[in-house]
Amino acid sequence: xxxxxxxxxxxxxxxxxxxxxxxxxxxxxxxxxxxxxxxxxxxxxxxxxxxxxxxxxxxxxxxxxxxxxxxxxxxxxxxxxxxxxxxxxxxxxxxxxxxxxxxxxxxxxxxxxxxxxxxxxxxxxxxxxxxxxxxxxxxxxxxxxxxxxxxxxxx
Numbered sequence: 230x231x232x233x234x235x236x237x238x239x240x241x242x243x244x245x246x247x248x249x250x251x252x253x254x255x256x257x258x259x260x261x262x263x264x265x266x267x268x269x270x271x272x273x274x275x276x277x278x279x280x281x282x283x284x285x286x287x288x289x290x291x292x293x294x295x296x297x298x299x300x301x302x303x304x305x306x307x308x309x310x311x312x313x314x315x316x317x318x319x320x321x322x323x324x325x326x327x328x329x330x331x332x333x334x335x336x337x338x339x340x341x342x343x344x345x346x347x348x349x350x351x352x353x354x355x356x357x358x359x360x361x362x363x364x365x366x367x368x369x370x371x372x373x374x375x376x377x378x379x380x381x382x383x384x
Contacts, residue, residue, distance in 0.1 A: 251258070296308075335345040 297304075338345045338348060
């Protein structure tokens, strides 16, 4: 048996009950209404963040002058070239780190009995680098494993 049945709850009945209570002459009706309005207003003021009470103030713009204002065109081009070289060196280092990581995981797959190229084909990754393929083929020809894995992941 349910204690509270939502079938018997109606907004119209609730409004009607409120109107019936309001029409009854009680000595503190207006004081209770004032207190209710004051508490509601106080809760709204306390719970609404200050940032939503008014639009945010306009930010102060601070101009950063890291370059000399009277640089020549040659100086600008030279700094752009130096910056591009720095970015290229960082990108090359990042590619090298990614390749080291990929080779580590390829070697881990080989040590675990999986074929990295097969895993790459199965999961839609680019295949192993050509330099890594002869290394993978040599151990497979020398000593074939008794149980070939189909490289299906287990969950």
